[in-house]
Amino acid sequence: MSQPLTIVMYHYVRPLRTSRYPALKALELTDFEGQLDYLQRHYRVVRMEDVIASVKGEASLPENAALLTFDDGYRDHYEHVFPSLVERGLQGSFFPPACAVRERRVLDVNKIHFVLASIDETSLLIDTVFRFLDTHREQYGLDDNDAYYQRYCHESRYDDPDVAFIKRLLQKGLPETLRAELVDELFHRFVTEDERAFADELYMSVNELRELHESGMYLGSHGDRHEWLNTLSGEAQQREIDASLSFLAELGVQTTDWVMCYPYGGYNPLLLELLRLRGCTLGLTVNVDIADLSEDDPLLLPRLDTNDLPMSCVSYDMADRAKCDHL
Ligand SMILES: [Zn+2]
Structure with missing residues (x-):
């Protein structure tokens, strides 16, 4: 039964x-x-x-x-x-x-949510991410920006294609240390410098x-x-x-x-x-x-x-x- x-x-x-x-x-x-x-x-x-x-x-x-x-x-x-x-x-x-x-400590997944919630234009965020990848491409042997965009930019159950692209790239799409560095940089730039205070409010x-x-x-x-x-x-x-x-x-x-x-x-x-x-x-x-x-x-x-x-x-x-x- x-x-x-x-x-x-x-x-x-x-x-x-x-x-x-x-x-x-x-x-x-x-x-x-x-x-x-x-x-x-x-x-x-x-x-x-x-x-x-x-x-x-x-x-x-x-x-x-x-x-x-x-x-x-x-x-x-x-x-x-x-x-x-x-x-x-x-x-x-x-x-x-x-x-x-x-x-x-603020989890990366939460940093990404609040970065997305803090900017009006997803395109501005994508430009910032691409500039960051440009400056690290050689050191990390990264693919072209277009290749990442093709790979990760498609609709998900909850997000439009551009937002889904950001989430996939920042959650899984890049080498671990670079990914963490990029998420931190975006969080500090668009959300807050004070991670500890933010964590106290969040969790x-x-x-x-x-x-x-x-x-x-x-x-x-x-x-x-x-x-x-x-x-x-x-x-x-x-x-x-x-x-x-x-x-x-x-x-x-x-x-x-x-x-x-x-x-x-x-x-x-x-x-x-x-x-x-x-x-x-x-x-x-x-x-x-x-x-x-x-x-x-x-x-x-x-x-x-x-x-x-x-x-x-x-x-x-x-x-x-x-x-x-x-x-
Ligand atoms: Zn969870």
């Missing part, structure tokens, strides 16, 4: 229009509230512990079960999501990358995470440095996983039957083997689908993005219905 579970994935959730970065790809707080209204009307929001018990055959989920997941440890989640969930009596599952919280603190946990929210692993784990050696994968587990232990979270949320959705067979050895029970991917606990590998559960679901009960019109039926 099938056991469907709609796992919803959230990232930034904030009062976007009145915030300092209204162009950030974030979920407007009122839309989040509207989506919770919708979910509470049409689904039964379950706790992560229920899902773990169900995977272990100790319980079964109610019909129309939904699970709420929040990636990346943003302070947004503490300030806006947490109070709302508490008020509604719902549990959320939160996945903070250890190093961002512990070391107060939850250890104490805030403890408070979430003590209030019944669920905390799981999102790795240490928010790496593409499928690109790492077995040893580096171990370091990532073990660092994130010791971080969770520090927060008071039990590390038996724990949950992994893959940064960028990246995993490979080597990583899955390691996770099994370390007692990981569930893994959350970014594959887009409704999970079925009776069929899916529990380490490879798909999720829906918040944008795949209606943002209010009222807006649940034919278009939204068609979208939901399609999924």
Whole structure:
């Protein structure tokens, strides 16, 4: 018998229009509230512990079960999501990358988001990137700018071609040290020189995470440095996983039957083997689908993005219905 579970994935959730970065790809707080209204009307929001018990055959989920997941440890989640969930009596599952919280360093992925949110013209950013590549081409044996543009400039699920180009190039497309240097330079030029203060505003603190946990929210692993784990050696994968587990232990979270949320959705067979050895029970991917606990590998559960679901009960019109039926 099938056991469907709609796992919803959230990232930034904030009062976007009145915030300092209204162009950030974030979920407007009122839309989040509207989506919770919708979910509470049409689904039964379950706790992560229920899902773990169900995977272990100790319980079964109610019909129309939904699970709420929040990636990346943003302070947004503490300030806006947490109070709302508490008020509604719902549990959320939160996945903070250890190093961002512990070391107060802004992850490259976040630097890229805020660079994009800080400029009006993507073409200006592309010109800046190309000039940077020109000055490093010889030293690093880089391809022509046109070759990179051809390779990475195509639409993605969430971004127009030029934005997708910037993200792909800056996340994966260049040699690691050069990539990091370029991201830093752009962040300092377009966003801020004070990375530490920015990190303090962007990520939850250890104490805030403890408070979430003590209030019944669920905390799981999102790795240490928010790496593409499928690109790492077995040893580096171990370091990532073990660092994130010791971080969770520090927060008071039990590390038996724990949950992994893959940064960028990246995993490979080597990583899955390691996770099994370390007692990981569930893994959350970014594959887009409704999970079925009776069929899916529990380490490879798909999720829906918040944008795949209606943002209010009222807006649940034919278009939204068609979208939901399609999924
Ligand atoms: Zn992430």
